[in-house]
Amino acid sequence: MAVVRAVASGSCLFRLLVERPVGDSAFVLVSPDLTAYSLTCGELRVDAERFSVFLRERGVGPGQAVAVLLDHSRELLALMLGIWHRGAVAVPLFTELGPEAVAHRLGRSGAELVFTSVEQSSKAAGVPGVEVVVVDGDGAMGADVFAARGDVGEPASYAPDAAIACLFTSGTTGVPKGVPVTMAMTDVFRAGLSCCADARPNDLLWVQSPPAWGYFVFFGLLAALLEGVPSLVLCGAAPSPALVRDVLHAHPVTNFASVPTMYRALRDEAPPDPMRHMVRRCLSSGEPLPEPVREWCEEVLGPVSDALGQTETGGWFLANADSSALVAAGQTQRPQPRSAMAVLPGFDVRVLELETADPAPAGVAGRIALRVPTSPLMAFPGYLDDPEQTAVRYPHGPEWYVTGDAGVLGDGGLITPLGRADDLIISRGFNVAPAEMEAVLLRHPAVAEAAAVGVPDDRHGQALVLQAVPAAGVGGEVEGLSAELKAFVEADYGDPVPIREVRIVAELPRTVTGKIRRMLLEP
Structure with missing residues (x-):
């Protein structure tokens, strides 16, 4: 399958996200009592445009960083799209972070505005140079950011290498690093949703992830809107295993994406009833899915695929899915053994020796790396203001992006990930x-x-x-x-x-x- 970039110079992200029939469902907002509200594209557009006017009145223009410290909600979705209407850079922050971690990310991103809730506002209130706005709150920091304020104006456009967001790595290997997410990466999001999650229009996708992580931003938000796939968003409660199970029972989710920790917790604490509902495709990402958990998942939830990717690469570059998109790309069946993964279209993934850029022999553990000149979807611009950490990813020069993951090359070019290379x-x-x-x-x-x-x-x-x-x-x-x-x-x-x-x-x-x-x- 040839990889054709959809992002042209000067693309308007906002129009790509919302220019669908106004009555189409964009998101299904589910409350803890399992009731749901279908947020239409028309409603989402109105919310986002009103917020964009609010930003314009605050002097926010293209390229400026705007932080959002909110849990899943209708407000969060509208804020993200309103930021993109202005051509600004969205900086979603995880609400479980403490004040010091929030201050670090605000400082690194350069955000001077943060939109948050009453409960979260104290975490950012003392950060120098940062204005805190409580969405629909009372008091000095409160503001009705969705009030009608006159002419909306035309949405801004982004160059392919312009940042649309700044996300931070999880800190698995040290201090979290800022990753500029560029307009060009939207091609990776779309390819990943199709190849790995096998999501299609008229499906109901649930990317069960916090709103500040790439898992949700890339796939549950951006790719879902770009591909016209309704996306379920659980609002107002932490996703306990029992609540996740109940949502799966109550709503016709066809594509469920989560992490091994949640699949393990569902098995051990709140196993769903396969007679109530099975999804067409489960997806696991973040770390290897243990085989006993995989076997349980396929028996109780539905077929499960593994994928390997990073915030830096805009998502997945290896997967063992058997989606129709991968079949069209020449992968006629799911890789065997199940731990082995195929290279996704748009990337050239190799296994290098532990110390050199030479290819590791088949069957010998090495470092997973992307060959940049032959990876048309590779768009990582480097860590935010951190050339030293960026250089770590390119130890052999600009030809090779070394992911930091270990892997083994097997038959047919399949690669079995083995975790972090530093952990070998x-x-x-x-x-x-x-x-x-x-x-x-x-x-x-x-x-x-x-x-x-x-x-x-x-x-x-x-x-x-x-x-x-x-x-x-x-x-x-x-x-x-x-x-x-x-x-x-x-x-x-x-x-x-x-x-x-x-x-x-x-x-x-x-x-x-x-x-x-x-x-x-x-x-």
Whole structure:
């Protein structure tokens, strides 16, 4: 399938998002009591245009950063589109962040305006040079940002390399970095929604993700509007496993996208009833989906696909989906084994050796990298005001963008991701990915969650420490369970890496997106 860029010079993002029949459903807003309101394209356009006028009166113009610190809501959607009507740069912020983290992101992005709620306003109130506006709130910071204010004016256009948003990385590997999201990346969003989520017009898509993460911004918001796919948005409550299950039961979701942590929680805490509703396509992203969870998901929820991508790349570049779009691109069936992924159209993905730009031999762990000259959808402009961290992504010059993920090249050009390259355990001359060892441990019925980390070993270079969270109802003596699990892994995996111990822990340190924070695992 040839990749044709849809973004022309001077594209008007706002028109691309809303110029559909006014009565078409843009979003299905679901409340905690499971009632729903269909927000039409016409209503969304009116809300956004009114907010755009408010921004114009505040002096906001093209290229200026405007922050939004809100949970999922009709207001959040309108604010994002109003920012794009002005040609400005949207900076969505995660509401679970503390004041220091909010201040860091506001300072890095250069935002001088932040729109928020009464509950969140204190987090930004003391940041120098930043005006806080409480949406529809009372008091000095309150403002009715959706009041009619006269002539709307023409929406602004963006050059392909102009930023439409600034998102921040999750901080899995250190200090969160600002990623300018450019107009050109909208092509990646559209391709990802089609190839990975298999979403089509008249479907009901639910990207179950906080509004500040690329997962939602790229796919649940931008790609959904660009492709004309109604998108479900859960408003007014945190997405507990029980509430997610109830929403899936109550509404005809056809495409459900979430992270392994949620799929695992659904299985363990609130399993849906397959007789009530099964979706046509589940999607998992963020970290490898454990095989036991995948098997449960396909039995209870529906077919599940894995995808690997980054905020920096505008979304996914590897997937094991079997969508119609990938079939059209020449991938006639889902990759086997299920952990292997095919390269998505528009990207040239390779596995390089750990230290050089030479290709890693098939079957040997290396670093996943994108070859920029032959990746027409690669549009990463570099981290925001951070040339040093940008250079880390290009250690061999501009030809290769090194993702930081480890992987193995297999048959037919398929690539099996193995987690972060920095986490590879090198022992006795073998490169072993923590995900491989964790997958073995998760096959034991007494284990709910697992993590692996390498520790220095004078004889072998590195040894392995495993951490296990017991499954619900598992009791007994800790030392006995630890010894049992150590013997189980050694018998299953063999002996390429010496296992120093298996620790029984109550929980694993994770980012807000559910990824394991290995830097916080005690060696």
